[in-house]
Amino acid sequence: MALLNQDFIDSITQDMPPHLSIDDFIQYSNRPLRASIRVNTLKISSANFIELMKPKGWRLEPIPWCTDGFWISLDSEIQLGNTVEHLQGLFYIQEASSMLPPTALFSQLNEADNATILDMASAPGSKTTQIAALMNNSGLLIANEYSSSRVKVLHANVQRMGVSNTALTHFDARVFGEYLYNTFDAILLDAPCSGEGTIRKDPSALKNWSLESSQSIVATQKALIESAFLALKNGGTLVYSTCALSRFENQAVCEHLRTLYPDAVEFESLSDLFMDADKACTEEGFLHVWPQIYDSEGFFVAKIRKTADIDRQVAEPKKQTNFPFTSVSTKTDTELRAYFKHTFAIELPTQSQIMVREQEYWLFPEKMQNLIGRMRFQRIGMKIADALKHGLKAQHQAILAFGAGANMVELSQAQATEYLMGRDIPLEAGLKPQGEVIVSYHNSPLGLAKHLGKRLKNSLPRELVRDKIVDSDASKAQ
Structure with missing residues (x-):
């Protein structure tokens, strides 16, 4: 049962619109959160995924604001x-409301824009990988x-x-306005917040809620949105989102930005997003999602x-x-692309640059x-590959990213399970x-193996070996 202290209830009642009731909010806060997933279209279409999982007893109900959710x-x-x-990346376990910000970001963008995009607070990666899929791995995602x-x-x-179009950074995001001023076509700032909307996932999230602790984070939110706006190009789009419910973490932070730059800030209505x-x-055109509206987590976009x-x-x-x-020579570039093509029937993306560091080869957007x-x-x-004494060795992540449509040895469910547990696969x-x-x-693709005739010698990186794999067939689950 959700632990809602009276101070929180008194505060949030003031922010709730008149057509909603605090009783409904409390009732929905005590309901279990519906499980939701997002199909990874970098690997499989939603239609194919649905057909694939239907015989296994998976019933998938479309989420209105996310085509693949x-x-x-x-x-x-x-x-x-x-x-x-899940382990092979066909889907991501993602709360439905958290699919809203990337959808809003792309309501007037598409992969043909070859955009440069910043996700300012990325981990664990649900929205980052959703953005990459919406970009179809084109352009550049920081x-x-x-x-x-x-x-x-x-x-x-x-x-x-x-995902292959991404560069990772590890900074306090307040630096982007200074270091990458006027750089990005679009920016997502899913800001750190009090997490009031997550009560259905974590019933104790608001046990020790206080107005002072929630307000203490607002200064950081304002600094981050200022930094994001400076890093944005003229004509670019910024999506600000939180899983908080209070006005001072949401509408007030956006109004703060408009007060700073009244001639440069325009709020775009999301009333027709879905x-x-x-x-x-x-009334400003923002989405303030209360749990009882769509039976979801609370969210603001x-x-x-x-x-x-x-x-x-x-x-x-x-x-x-x-x-x-450093950039590789034309000769090395040709050799690497030929290695992937002749060994695996993989065509490395032409809109990428192969770089070298010591004996490692990397593919840069x-x-x-x-x-x-x-x-x-x-x-x-x-x-994508290491240089060995006699040739090249492809990397696991390159196979996962570019292996679709290549020459592959298809495994059964039992064999795939054995492979992901680090075991060799006996052959006829x-x-x-x-x-x-x-x-x-x-x-x-699941990964690489060495075909020795009698068996497939497992080449799965040790850190990815799992102790437990479960059968995705719901009819067989205990």
Whole structure:
């Protein structure tokens, strides 16, 4: 049962619109949150995923504001995070409301724009990977996370979902307005907040709520939205979102930005973002999602257009030197692309640049060149291969990102489970050894193996080996 203290109830009642009731809010706060997932269209279409999982007893109800988002119900309880389909990146377990901000960001963008986008507070990666899918891995996506421990989680999810157009940074996001001034076509700021909307997921989230502690974060939110606006190009779009419910963390922060730059800030209405969006729309055009409106978590989303240039607040920082990567020669570029094509039938993206660091080969998004030296990056693009004494060795993440449609050895459910648990796969006697191969499940890559004729020698990176895999067939679940 949700623990709502009276101070919170008194405060939030003042912010709730008159057509909603605090009794309904309390009632919905005590209901279990509906499970929801987002299909990863970098690997599979939603239509194909639905057909794939229907025989397994998965019932998927479309989420109105996300084309690839679904509420999921199963006949039996399954640990979704331990299914093969999740581990191979076919879907992301994501709360329905959190799919709103990227949808709002892309309501007037598409992958053809080849945009440069910033996600200012990225971990664990639900919205980052949703944005990458909406970009279809084109353009450039900078994903920033302030917490060092959460950067690792972010990176793992980016790799699992086959994202290749991303560079990760690890900064207090207040630096972007200074270091990457006037750079981005679009920015998502899913700001740190009091988390009032998460009560259905965490019943004790508001147990110790106080007005003072909630208001203490507003200064940070205002500094972040100012930084984001300075980093945005004239004509660009900023989406500000929180999982808070109070006006002072939401509408007031947006109004603060408009007060600072009245000639450059334009609020764009989200009332037509999806069917029935007007039910959560404020008079400013923001979405203020209360749990009882769509039977979801609470959330706030504002879309802001930059309509005029703003003078730089500080001098341009000095360029950073000692960048550890260099462009490969034309010969090496040709050799690497030929290796992937002849070994796996993989065509590496032409709109990318192959870079080298020591004996490692990396694929950078083409638009990354404009940002090198302007800021320090944790990880750019993806490592695709190592140079060995006699040839090349493809990397697991490159296979996950680019292996779809390549030559693959399809595994059964049982074999895929064995593979993800780090075990070799026995084969029928008399098969001819094929060397390095891609193994797949549902015709989507799982990783690499060495075909030795009698068995597939497992090449799954040790850190990805799982102790437990569950069957995604709900009819077989206990």
